Amino acid sequence: MKxxxxxxxKLAGVSRGTVDRALNNRGDIAPEVKAKILEIANRHGYxxxxxxxxxAKNQKKNIAILLPNPKEDIFWEASLIGIQNLEDFVGNYGLxxxxxxxxxxxxxxxxxxxxxxIEDKPDAILTAPIYYKESIRNYKLANQNxxxxxxxxxxxxxxxxxxxxxxxxxxxxxxxxxxxxISLADNQAILSLTIGHKADNAVHIKKKxxxxxxxxxxxxxxxxxxxxxxxxxxxxxxxxxxxxxxxDIEQEIGGIFFTNSRAYxxxxxxxxxxxxxxxxxxxxxxxxxxIELLKDKKLHYLLNQNPQKQxxxxxxxxxxxxxxxxxxxxxxxLPVDIVVAENYSQYLNEEVYSLExxx
Numbered sequence: 210m211k212x213x214x215x216x217x218x219k220l221a222g223v224s225r226g227t228v229d230r231a232l233n234n235r236g237d238i239a240p241e242v243k244a245k246i247l248e249i250a251n252r253h254g255y256x257x258x259x260x261x262x263x264x265a266k267n268q269k270k271n272i273a274i275l276l277p278n279p280k281e282d283i284f285w286e287a288s289l290i291g292i293q294n295l296e297d298f299v300g301n302y303g304l305x306x307x308x309x310x311x312x313x314x315x316x317x318x319x320x321x322x323x324x325x326x327i328e329d330k331p332d333a334i335l336t337a338p339i340y341y342k343e344s345i346r347n348y349k350l351a352n353q354n355x356x357x358x359x360x361x362x363x364x365x366x367x368x369x370x371x372x373x374x375x376x377x378x379x380x381x382x383x384x385x386x387x388x389x390x391i392s393l394a395d396n397q398a399i400l401s402l403t404i405g406h407k408a409d410n411a412v413h414i415k416k417k418x419x420x421x422x423x424x425x426x427x428x429x430x431x432x433x434x435x436x437x438x439x440x441x442x443x444x445x446x447x448x449x450x451x452x453x454x455x456x457d458i459e460q461e462i463g464g465i466f467f468t469n470s471r472a473y474x475x476x477x478x479x480x481x482x483x484x485x486x487x488x489x490x491x492x493x494x495x496x497x498x499x500i501e502l503l504k505d506k507k508l509h510y511l512l513n514q515n516p517q518k519q520x521x522x523x524x525x526x527x528x529x530x531x532x533x534x535x536x537x538x539x540x541x542x543l544p545v546d547i548v549v550a551e552n553y554s555q556y557l558n559e560e561v562y563s564l565e566x567x568x
Contacts, residue, residue, distance in 0.1 A: 231246040274336075275311070288337070309322050319344075372526050399432065418436070511553070
C-alpha cells in the first residue's frame with residue numbers, strides 16, 4: 210500500500226500543509242522538520258503525484274468563505290476549524306481563502322455580506338444558507354456570475370449549487386421522533402423549542418420539524434407537538450411571557466426537542482420550565498456546552514451533525530473541483546451520530562478527518 214502525505218504527516222507529527230511545503234520545497238519550514246519529513250518520505254517510498262503538482266502551478270483561485278460569526282455560536286467555530294485545518298494545504302495549490310462573517314441573528318447582515326462577496330467576484334463561495342429567502346435571491350446572482358457555490362448545514366434545492374454537504378435535516382427529525390417514540394408514554398406530548406432563530410426562514414429547522422411530525426403522524430398519531438421559539442435571548446420578560454403561554458399544556462409535555470445546536474442556552478431560562486424537568490430532551494451537536502448538559506443528564510440525546518467535517522469536506526469539494534477537475538456529487542449527506550452520556554468521549558477522540566485524496 211503506497212504511503213500518502215497524510216501518513217507522512219502522522220509519522221512526522223506535523224500538519225498536512227507542512228508536509229506539502231517540505232515535499233514541494235516552498236514556504237517557510239524549519240530545516241530539521243523538512244529533513245525529517247523527506248527522510249520519512251524516502252524511507253517509505255513516497256511517490257509524488259506530478260499531475261496534481263502540474264495542475265496546481267496554473268491554479269490561482271480565490272475562495273470566499275461566508276459563514277455565521279463563530280463568536281455568536283460555537284457550532285460555527287467547529288465548522289470554521291474544519292476549514293482552517295486545510296487552509297495551508299489548499300493554499301499550496303493556489304487556493305486562497307477570504308473569510309467573511311455575518312450575524313447569525315440578523316438577516317440584513319447576511320444579505321449585505323453575500324452581496325459584497327459577489328461584488329468581489331470570487332472563483333467560488335463556500336457558505337451556509339441560514340436565511341432561506343435571502344439565500345435564494347443572492348445565490349441566483351452568484352449563478353448568473355458563474356460562481357460555483359458549496360453549501361454546508363442547510364440545503365437549498367431551488368438553486369444550482371456545486372454541492373451540498375451536511376445532514377439530511379428531514380431524517381434528523383425522524384431520528385428524534387423514533388427516540389421519543391421509545392421514551393415517552395402514550396399520553397405525553399413534545400415541545401419543539403427553537404432558540405435564537407425563527408424556524409420559518411430556516412430550511413434546515415423546518416425540515417427537522419417535518420420529519421418529526423411525519424413520523425409521529427404515521428406511528429404515534431395521538432402525540433401532539435407544540436412549537437415554541439425563543440428568539441431574543443437577552444429579553445427575560447419576553448422569554449417568561451413565551452413560556453407562560455404554554456402553561457395550559459405543561460402537564461402534557463414528556464419530551465423537549467431542541468431544533469438546533471443551542472440547547473445549552475436553555476440553562477439561562479430553565480427555571481421557567483421547572484415542570485418539564487423530567488422530560489426527555491433531545492438536542493443537536495457535540496459542542497462543549499452541550500456535552501456538559503449531556504454529562505449532567507440535563508440532555509438525554511445529542512444528534513451530532515458533524516460541523517467540523519462539514520467545513521472540511523466543503524473545502525475539499527472545491528479543491529477536487531479546481532485542482533483535479535473532478536465531477537462533484539451534487540449532495541453528500543453525512544451520518545448523524547446519536548450521542549449519549551455513555552459514548553460521547555468516543556466521538557471526541559475520533560481521528561481527524563482524512564483529506565480523502567491519495568497522492
